[in-house]
Amino acid sequence: MLQVHFIRENKQMVLDGLAKRNFANAETIVDQVLTADENRRKTQVFLDEALAESNKLSKEIGNFFKSGEKQKATLLKEKSGQLKEKSKEMAVSLQAFSDELQRLLYQIPNVPHASVKAGNSEADNEEIYKEGSIPVLGENAIPHWELAKKYDIIDFELGTKIAGAGFPVYKGKGARLQRALINYFLDKNTKAGYTEIQVPHLVNEASGIGTGQLPDKEGQMYHVGEDDLYLIPTAEVPITNIFRGNLVQESDFPITYTGYTPCFRREAGSYGSHVRGLNRLHQFDKVEIVRVEHPENSYQALNGMVEHIKDILRELKLPYKILRLCGGDTGFTAAITFDFEVFSTAQDRWLEISSASNFENFQANRLKLRFKNKEGKSELAHTLNGSSLALPRVLAAILENYQTEDGIQIPEVLIPYCGFDVIN
């Protein structure tokens, strides 16, 4: 959520930013925000004056009672009663303006970073980096869902039986490879200074609002009605919400966490051939990195996250590229997002396996995550996160790119974690 005073003072900049996202009716909604804000402030001034008068009267009444001047007190009581009626009305309209303001603010996405280009869809994303060579596969190379069947390492039908489509069952070496990847990623992140953490896989409504999944995007999450909890779509939600409402010390920065969790996504509305196999699932595993940073350092931190993810992909020897998402493709809460895509050779497709974002103070404003700055004032912190990495597509790329006539070779760096070097 953007801060009202920021919008008030940087209206044109906000409009320009929203234009890069192709955000509809930006000017209308921004004007509505400014109107609601002005009404709210005006009403508050009136209300404050009425309440100040009322407080003054109460004190006088108290004094009259003490000194035994009951008649004077009774007179003032009447006046006070009338004042109360009036202030109640004003309080109601103040609340209405505040609610309206809040409702509007929730609808406005983050202002993109200056380097983010305008654009409508993924077609407008900019490729900014590419590394690794695409392997040349044999004539009999097959996509990962066929490999999964051939070597009996992932059973999609079995998952459908016990849960539904998009809930695969990993078996034998397939399961072990999953576990190896999780451990490898966590070790890698821990070595880079991130503190490993295990968090709940269900979150309450306040957490969903804190990181921006709620309101409006309920449909993307599984909801447990009985207890009003949501299954997490990413570890970002519980990890970032650790800091909801917190006032941290400046010396606590940088705050860095990594955690493995399963992720649950309803993926309502996505279907078709591109969701085959591991490409898009309702439940998948992911290792996440989250940072809470001083505003001055957040872009340096983002850069560090990008370099860190590069390093992982280099070790896995997977060909990858990095995209800077255009305005229209950047998530609601992010100011900038870098997507990492690996090449899944047998499918002849790039698959998104990580996305690293700086939310600046957009989430922090919802979370009320602040720190004391040098002047002793509290200031919103910056939050960032990135995947390191999402497992299914990494697995898909490994299976496809490392396939040989004799089986699937295991990337060298994973062999110690797997305990085997080939799936055959």
Added chain:
RNA sequence: AGAGAGGUGGCCGAGUGGUCGAAGGCGCACGCCUGGAAAGUGUGUAUACGGCAACGUAUCGAGGGUUCGAAUCCCUUCCUCUCUGCCA
């Protein structure tokens, strides 16, 4: 799930109708002391909104109510803890 206790500032913790935005402690900041530090000692130190400011208003889990006046009394609700039950 049943019974009980409780939710107060960055943290701990007093406070049962006006003198309470709130004692005391810890922490933190600045000063004194010291060769330097620790200890000791003095002062300061909640947040949000509005206002150039003086200042005003609100906030003691949340929402309602009683009252001229509520941290304090009443109702509703959420959460936490303890015991019992169930269970990995």
